[in-house]
Amino acid sequence: MAKDSSFDVVSQVDMQEMDNAVNQTKKEIAQRYDFRGSDASIELEEKCIKLAAEDEYKLSAIIDMLRARMAKRDIPLRCLELGKVEPASKGTVRQTLTILQGIPKEKAKAIVAAIKATKLKVNAQMQDDQVRVSGAKKDDLQAVIQTLKAGDFGVDLQFINMR
Incomplete structure (x- = not known):
């Protein structure tokens, strides 16, 4: 038989690859001319990624940078669930991206x-x-x-x- x-x-989602993608995005934010002197940030937490920026335009630019890094590392783009954009302190905005696993x-x-x-x-x-x-x-x-x-x-x- x-x-x-x-x-x-x-x-x-390979979280090590996701960590690398987030770190590369951080470097790009630090180097880009349109982000000079701005309070833009991206942080990877256990099951989500926290973004902060001065306006929604910069938030979407950070998400685009992250997606480009994810695509290069074969991380599925669908694994990100975009939370809603919320106002934060000093007129900035923040957004949480949930990493879908399972x-x-x-x-x-x-x-x-x-x-x-x-x-x-x-x-x-x-x-x-x-x-x-x-x-x-x-x-x-x-x-x-x-x-x-x-x-x-x-x-x-x-x-x-x-x-």
Whole structure:
């Protein structure tokens, strides 16, 4: 009897790469002419990034710089959820960007439904913030990966622990 193969569908962000992207953005803010003498800042915290600037225009410029750095480091741009712009002290504004990790329940359900719709002989189950897919044939598992890559579930997916 052939042993079942499996893999996990996850949505993860490499926090070391995110830290590098934030640090490069800090350097760019320090060097850019339009930010000279301004109170612009970017800080990485555990699950979010805090931005502060003199106005919304500068905030969006910082976000653009960060996204460019993230793209260079293969960090999915979708992992950032932009909070609302809030007024801060001395007429400045601030914004919190939440770093999304894991697959939310409703998205996991959509992924499992998409896998079942393929009618392949595979088993998909939700586990915390990931989905485990198992089946007897590696070809079926490869077909599931292709189906999920083609679909849009609102989160960036990675496929890990292929056994």
